[in-house]
Amino acid sequence: MIRSLAIALMLLPALASAQDLAITHAEAWTMIGSGTGAGKVSDATIVVHDGRIVSVTSSGAVPAGATVIDVGGRMVTPGLMNAATQLGLVETGSADETNDKSSSNTTLGASFDIQYALNSNSVLLPVARADGLTRAVSYPGAAGTAPFMGQAATIHLTETGDILERPQVAMYVQIGSATLSAAGGSRSAQWQLLRNALTEAGRYQPGKPDQPISRLDAEALQKVLKGQLLVILTQRESDIRQAIALAKDFRLRVAVMGADEAWRCADALAAAKIPVILDPMDNLPISFDQIGARLDNAAILGKAGVRMAFYASGNTIYLSYDAGEAMREVAGLAVANGLPYDQALAAMTQGPATIFGLSDHYGTLAKDQDADLVIWDGDPLEPGTYPWKVFVQGREASLETRQTLLRDRYAKPAALPPVYQK
Numbered sequence: 001m002i003r004s005l006a007i008a009l010m011l012l013p014a015l016a017s018a019q020d021l022a023i024t025h026a027e028a029w030t031m032i033g034s035g036t037g038a039g040k041v042s043d044a045t046i047v048v049h050d051g052r053i054v055s056v057t058s059s060g061a062v063p064a065g066a067t068v069i070d071v072g073g074r075m076v077t078p079g080l081m082n083a084a085t086q087l088g089l090v091e092t093g094s095a096d097e098t099n100d101k102s103s104s105n106t107t108l109g110a111s112f113d114i115q116y117a118l119n120s121n122s123v124l125l126p127v128a129r130a131d132g133l134t135r136a137v138s139y140p141g142a143a144g145t146a147p148f149m150g151q152a153a154t155i156h157l158t159e160t161g162d163i164l165e166r167p168q169v170a171m172y173v174q175i176g177s178a179t180l181s182a183a184g185g186s187r188s189a190q191w192q193l194l195r196n197a198l199t200e201a202g203r204y205q206p207g208k209p210d211q212p213i214s215r216l217d218a219e220a221l222q223k224v225l226k227g228q229l230l231v232i233l234t235q236r237e238s239d240i241r242q243a244i245a246l247a248k249d250f251r252l253r254v255a256v257m258g259a260d261e262a263w264r265c266a267d268a269l270a271a272a273k274i275p276v277i278l279d280p281m282d283n284l285p286i287s288f289d290q291i292g293a294r295l296d297n298a299a300i301l302g303k304a305g306v307r308m309a310f311y312a313s314g315n316t317i318y319l320s321y322d323a324g325e326a327m328r329e330v331a332g333l334a335v336a337n338g339l340p341y342d343q344a345l346a347a348m349t350q351g352p353a354t355i356f357g358l359s360d361h362y363g364t365l366a367k368d369q370d371a372d373l374v375i376w377d378g379d380p381l382e383p384g385t386y387p388w389k390v391f392v393q394g395r396e397a398s399l400e401t402r403q404t405l406l407r408d409r410y411a412k413p414a415a416l417p418p419v420y421q422k
Contacts, residue, residue, distance in 0.1 A: 020066035021048040021394055023375070026076040028056050029342075030365040031350040039342070039364075046076065048371040051393035056365050071375050074388060077345060078365055079134025079157075079372030080380075082327045083277045083309035083352040084257060087128060087136050088118040088155055088163055090320040101141035102149070110197065111216035112150030114140050115167040124320050126401040129157045131324025132380065132387045134372040135165070137356060139172050139231070146182035147173040147190045148197070151220065152231070154356055158392055169356050170229040170255070171220065175239050176289045191242055197221055198250055229253045229356065231277065235289040237261040244272045255355055258282070260293040266304035275307040275355045280334040282313060298347075299338030308343070309352035310334070325383075332381035344381060 028044035045060030046053065062068055091098035100117035118138065128136070134157050140150035149172035156165040175190045183190040200213040201221035211218075224230050232243045235258045244265070247254035256262060257277040262269060269276060280298050285291045301308055312318040312326035331344040353363025362370050371394035378385035390397045 020063045021371070021391075022046070022062040022066040022068045023048075023076060023373070024062065024068060024070050025073055026071045026375070027073060028076045028365055029345055030056055031078060031342075031346055032364050032366055043073075044076070046365065046373070048373075048391075048394045051371055051395070053365060053367060053369045053371050055367060069375075069389070071388070075376045075378075075380065076365070077132075077374050077376070077380065078349045078363060078369075079374055079390065079392065080132045080324060080327065080348045081135040081137075081309075081352040081358075081363070082128075082133055082311050082323050082348070083137050083355065084279075084311035084313075084319065085128075085136045085138055085323045086141065086316075086319040087124060087157075087323055088120065088122050088138050089114055089140075091119070091122055091124065093316065093320070102143040104144050107214065107216070108150070109143070109145030109148040109214075109217050110150065110171060111214070111220040112140055112143065112145075112148075113168060113220075114138060114150060115153045115164055118153065118155065118162075118164050120161070120163045123402050124323070125157055125163065126159075126398070127322065127403065128324040129159075129390060129392070129397055130387065130399040130401050130404075131322070132328065132374040132376070132390060133157055133324035134374075134390070134392050135353075135358070135362060136323065137169070137352065139170070142174050142179055144182055146179040147175055147194050148217075149174055149233070154358060156392070159395075159397055166357070168223065168228065170231045171224050172231045172233060172257075175232060175234040175242070176236060177287060178289075187239065191246075195246065195249075198225065198252075201225060224252060225250065227253055229255060231255045231257050233257045235260045235287070235293075237264040237292065239289075240265055241268065244268055244274060247272060247274060260290040260297065262306075263294060263297045263300040264292055266301050266306055269301070270305040273307075275309065275351070276301055277309045277311060277352075277355070279311055279313050279330055280337070280339075281330040295333075295337040296339075298334040298344075302339050302343045307351055307355065308347045309355050310344075310347040328380055328385075329383050332383070335381055341381070 023046040026044040028041040030039035032039040043059050047055045086101045089101045138155050139152035151168045152170045153167045154165045154169050155163040201218045204218035255275045259276045259278050262276050283293050283295045285293050312330045318326035335344045350363040353359045373391040374387050375389040377388045
C-alpha cells in the first residue's frame, strides 16, 4: 500500500500539468480597461489551470505538459452573458406546461422566486451555449401582482449539473402601460404601490398580526432595502426619472431595463450610477411608452458613461430561443449606430457581470477568473460568425445541439429515409 501511495504522489505533478490548457496565437479581448481597443492582446497566449485563467500575455510561454490549442489569430473573448433571458423557465411559449416564468398566485408577488423551476435539461441551453453564451440572467415574467414580477437568478450554462449559479440576484418590477390594468390603470398607482411596499417592508415586524404586507413579500423586499439589486422594467423617460428618484429616496441599487427613452436622460442615469439593460433592436415607437425610441440609444448612453448590458427580446421569442445569437446581432446593430466596438463587447461580458455581482470571478480574461472562453471563427458581432470552440470553466463544451443532430440525420443522402435506417 505504501508503494502505491508513493507512485500516486510521484504522478501528482503529471496529473496537474494534464489539467493545464494553453491557447496560443489568439487575438484576446480581455475586457480589462476602457477606450478603443482596450484590453486587446495580440498574439496572446492564454493559460488555464483547473478551470481558471492563469495569465493572458503576448507571445507568452506555454507550461510544460499543457494541452495546446493554436487558434491561428482567431478572436477570443470571455464567454458571453445575456442580461435578460428566460432560459430554463420557458421551453415553448405556446405550451403552458413548459412555462414557469410567472405565477398567478397573488400571495406571491415580490417573493416569487424562479430558482426552483430552472430546468437544467432544457434543449434550448445547448443552443445558447453553442452560440457563445456561458452565463445568463433568468428573470420572471409579468404577473398579476403588479408592479412586482419576482426574483431572478444567474445561471451558468454548464453541460452537466445544476445550472443555477446565484439565486435572488435581483428583484424585478414592471412599470408602464403593459401592466397598468393590474395596478388600477395608472402609472401613479404603480409607483405608489412600489413605494408603499418598500416602506411597509421596512416597518414590518415578524409575528405582529394584521400588517399591510405579507411576511413573504416583506422578507423579499427587505433584501432590496439592504442592497439587493432592483431592476425596473420600463420604457418612458418620465418613468426612468421616477426610477432615479426612487433609488435616491430609498438608497437602493437600481438598474433600468428596456429603457427605450433612456437617451433622453442619459446624463442623469450616469450621475446616479444607474446601469441600463437594453435591447438595441427595440428601437421603434411600437407603443406610446416608446415614442422616443431611436437606433442610437446605446451609443448616447455609452457616450454619457452609463454602464450597459444587452439582451434580445424579439417580442419575447429570443428570451429563451436563440438567446446567444440574437444578442450578438443586436450588439452589432448598436455598433452600426455609433456604439464603440469594445463597449458592445463589454455589454455582453464585463457589463452584466458587474451589474449582477459576478465580476469577482467572471466577465474578463484576467488572472483567477473562471475560464469561460469563446474562440470565434470571425467577428462575433457579424450574424454569419459562430464559435469555433467554447470552454466552460476550462472544459471544452460540445457544440452539438438537437438542431445539428437533426440536420446531420436528414441532410445525408441515403437509399432509404432515416426512419428506416438502423
